[in-house]
Amino acid sequence: MVVGFNNTAVKLQENVEEAWGNVETSYQRRNDLIGNLVNTVKGAADFEKSTLTAVVEARAKATSMNIDPSKITPAQLAEFNKVQGGLSGALKSLLVTVERYPDLKANQSFLKLQDELASTENQILTARTRFNEGAKVYNTHIKTFPNTIFAGWFGFEDKPYFSAVEGADKPVEVKF
Template sequence: MKKSFGPIAVIVIIFVVIALLFIPKYNSLVSAEENVDSKWAQVENQLQRRFDLIPNLVESVKGYANHEQEVITSITEARAQMGSANSPQEQAVANDALTGALSRLLVVVENYPNLKADANFRQLMDELAGTENRLAVAREDYNNEVQQFNKHVKRFPGNLVAGMFGFEQKEYFKVAAGADKAPSIDFSQSSGTH
């Protein structure tokens, strides 16, 4: 008696072909997601570095500009917001608030030549400037990886594999609405002693 392996062979061949198409795509999605996570860790690393520098910067300014409490309070509040942000979008909004508060601080510093001449303050400002540059690079790298990952998730057959295994598009690190406008500074309330 002859046995027919035709239907079973066809099914096995179909499974093999599907596996050959889907396994590499799954692995590329895993790799791309790991790349995104790695780049995000670098963004968080630079955000943490800036987060850690700010108290020292604020303390330096306090010694020279005790009456500039509003600016110091806004930095403290923005730093707290940054510390409690979780998602890339929340961190982007908190980052924008902190950047605005720091820019207001820099305007205040212009009123205190002795502070600008202080070696510790200059060192902190140099470290902050370096951190801001590294943060900009880290955000760009992160967004580039997100773009690559999202392409994998959206394109065929990646969209099928992504849907089957729960891969979802990642959020970009975007600036908040209105972040392209310079913060307004009111010099009329600043009567600092020079």
């Protein structure tokens, strides 16, 4: 029984760590696209410098944060989520501001990048959802009796869940 618990917990923990890797891969793809998007916008428009600066700074913060998935804590996940939410907000501002530039909206490179960014945001959502699903299965396994006793013996700790960033319940306000 103890061996079965341990082996199952290890497999489930590996699934959670793989799911976390997929989350990081999705965010990395977004960060890579942002550089191209910013350069395209910079080259195609007489643009508000503050908006571009906000995106670049938010991207730098987002890429500087690393989390070990085997030791992830709720506080670390909340901070990661906050930093990534700041980047999402900066990107939304950039895309809303771009609406004022008809030449840029017609630029094929920009349109392709915008589509890729939208696709990447969907991949991030999927990766986060799968991480939460993996964490739920793992947490349920180590928290149910008698597994909770064995989890304490072997040092298995529950994994936190992704949640929405603060303010995500409010719609994005578009102003022209």
